[in-house]
Amino acid sequence: MSPREARALAADRRAELRRRARRIRRSIAAISAALFVALFLVVYVQLASGHDPALSASAKASSTAAQRKSSSETSTSATSAAPTTQATEGTNEGGEASTESDAGETSRSESTGSEAAEASGGEASGEESTRSSESSTPMTTSQS
Amino acid sequence: MTVRLATGEQLERFACFGSRCSVLVSGDHGSRTARAAIAEAKRSLLQWHDRFSRFQPDSELSLLNEDARSELPASTLLVRLAVAVRTAGELSGGLVDATLAEEIEIAGYAEDLGKPLSPGLALALAPPRNPARPARASGQRERWREVEVDVETGMIRRPVGVRIDGGGIAKGMFADVLAERLAGHAAYAVDCAGDLAIGGAAGLAREVHVECPFSGRVLHSFVLIDGCVATSGITRRSWLDGEGRPAHHLLDPATGTPAFTGIVQVTALAPSALEAEVRAKAALLAGPRAASVHLPHGGVVVFDDGSHSVLAPPAAVTVERLAAFLAPHPARKRAASSEPPVASPSL
Numbered sequence: 001m002s003p004r005e006a007r008a009l010a011a012d013r014r015a016e017l018r019r020r021a022r023r024i025r026r027s028i029a030a031i032s033a034a035l036f037v038a039l040f041l042v043v044y045v046q047l048a049s050g051h052d053p054a055l056s057a058s059a060k061a062s063s064t065a066a067q068r069k070s071s072s073e074t075s076t077s078a079t080s081a082a083p084t085t086q087a088t089e090g091t092n093e094g095g096e097a098s099t100e101s102d103a104g105e106t107s108r109s110e111s112t113g114s115e116a117a118e119a120s121g122g123e124a125s126g127e128e129s130t131r132s133s134e135s136s137t138p139m140t141t142s143q144s
Numbered sequence: 145m146t147v148r149l150a151t152g153e154q155l156e157r158f159a160c161f162g163s164r165c166s167v168l169v170s171g172d173h174g175s176r177t178a179r180a181a182i183a184e185a186k187r188s189l190l191q192w193h194d195r196f197s198r199f200q201p202d203s204e205l206s207l208l209n210e211d212a213r214s215e216l217p218a219s220t221l222l223v224r225l226a227v228a229v230r231t232a233g234e235l236s237g238g239l240v241d242a243t244l245a246e247e248i249e250i251a252g253y254a255e256d257l258g259k260p261l262s263p264g265l266a267l268a269l270a271p272p273r274n275p276a277r278p279a280r281a282s283g284q285r286e287r288w289r290e291v292e293v294d295v296e297t298g299m300i301r302r303p304v305g306v307r308i309d310g311g312g313i314a315k316g317m318f319a320d321v322l323a324e325r326l327a328g329h330a331a332y333a334v335d336c337a338g339d340l341a342i343g344g345a346a347g348l349a350r351e352v353h354v355e356c357p358f359s360g361r362v363l364h365s366f367v368l369i370d371g372c373v374a375t376s377g378i379t380r381r382s383w384l385d386g387e388g389r390p391a392h393h394l395l396d397p398a399t400g401t402p403a404f405t406g407i408v409q410v411t412a413l414a415p416s417a418l419e420a421e422v423r424a425k426a427a428l429l430a431g432p433r434a435a436s437v438h439l440p441h442g443g444v445v446v447f448d449d450g451s452h453s454v455l456a457p458p459a460a461v462t463v464e465r466l467a468a469f470l471a472p473h474p475a476r477k478r479a480a481s482s483e484p485p486v487a488s489p490s491l
Contacts, residue, residue, distance in 0.1 A: 139350060
């Protein structure tokens with residue numbers, strides 16, 4: 001092998017090393033970005049579906065499962081403890097008044113139980129979710 | 145009378161705090177049945193009403209308010225209420241001041257109220273809307289800062305003449321106390337005149353409906369497994385003062401008069417009922433522009449015109465929440481159980 005060929009071979013190897021390093025860097029960047037997005041989405045869905053750990057003083061491992069709603073249930077406004085919805089429907093002495101509000105997110109507060117279940121991303125079986133939603137009595141909060 | 149519901153839960157509703165309270169429990173805890181737990185909770189609430197009523201001259205709270213000593217021993221619960229007074233002031237930046245007992249009496253709320261004003265009439269007669277401000281904004285001293293508590297010795301210190309008005313803060317605190325007692329049962333829900341604490345060992349999801357102050361219909365529903373909700377507003381306890389002006393029980397600390405801010409009702413979510421109560425009051429007093437600042441855990445705001453907003457937390461993914469979310473379940477449970485009842489994040 002002549003010195004020229006040896007230099008060419010060395011240059012090829014250096015180029016190959018650079019390509020490999022670039023490939024590895026790109027892969028790491030892509031995997032990191034994908035992991036970040038996936039983690040963010042998981043947390044976002046968790047919070048959006050009402051499983052806000054900061055809200056609960058004693059979070060249950062089964063909370064996601066318990067919060068799933070039966071798809072047969074059609075209660076309105078079955079949104080979550082950490083709501084991501086905003087209602088813009090107004091009432092005034094029984095009348096209806098539409099008002100755009102300046103806070104919160106953009107979807108309407110009326111959703112079905114099954115929508116809530118989809119949002120929760122829970123792992124419960126249908127049997128469990130039916131039990132949790134049907135065996136609790138709703139409460140009402142109003143001015144004292 | 146305790147009734148057994150179709151869901152298998154047991155519920156009792158009764159008059160208390162000049163309003164309605166209810167306690168719902170399912171499942172036994174040790175030797176204590178759900179029915180016994182409800183009876184005990186009811187008994188406690190009725191006793192607390194007598195002990196902490198501003199309208200009964202011989203109540204524990206009235207005796208504290210009228211005591212000529214600046215430092216005096218108090219019961220554990222009264223000490224906790226005094227701590228709550230400080231907490232409310234700090235949490236709300238001085239908007240929720242539970243030492244405005246004199247001002248509320250001057251405004252016309254010196255005894256149990258009769259039928260409230262029609263919301264439409266009250267709002268029509270009300271002065272121009274302005275957000276409330278803390279007392280320091282008008283150069284006055286913040287009396288809630290002068291209430292000092294030594295939890296260890298059970299002593300309360302305050303300048304003679306500084307009087308505490310438990311109001312909604314006491315109801316929130318009572319809901320928290322009962323929630324601590326009922327936590328071992330499969331499920332419980334305590335409603336202290338609008339301040340709700342929900343939870344239980346079974347982790348059941350429960351719908352909480354928010355009632356419209358104008359029509360009484362359900363404005364919005366949350367689903368809670370373990371948490372608290374409180375609603376505060378100006379339409380239920382309202383009256384005409386001596387000069388024919390509409391008045392209510394939520395005072396602007398800067399003026400000592402009823403606040404008309406453009407909001408008629410706020411429902412707040414929070415980890416404790418006391419915090420929910422404070423958040424709801426603070427959001428109402430802050431007015432439409434700043435209400436969301438006081439609702440970090442979400443809530444519902446109803447405006448003068450009857451429209452309403454359901455608020456999401458302004459920063460849903462915080463470091464604290466991310467950490468709590470990522471923590472393995474046993475650690476979360478340990479962290480939760482290590483919180484002292486009085487010195488929880490909300491207190």
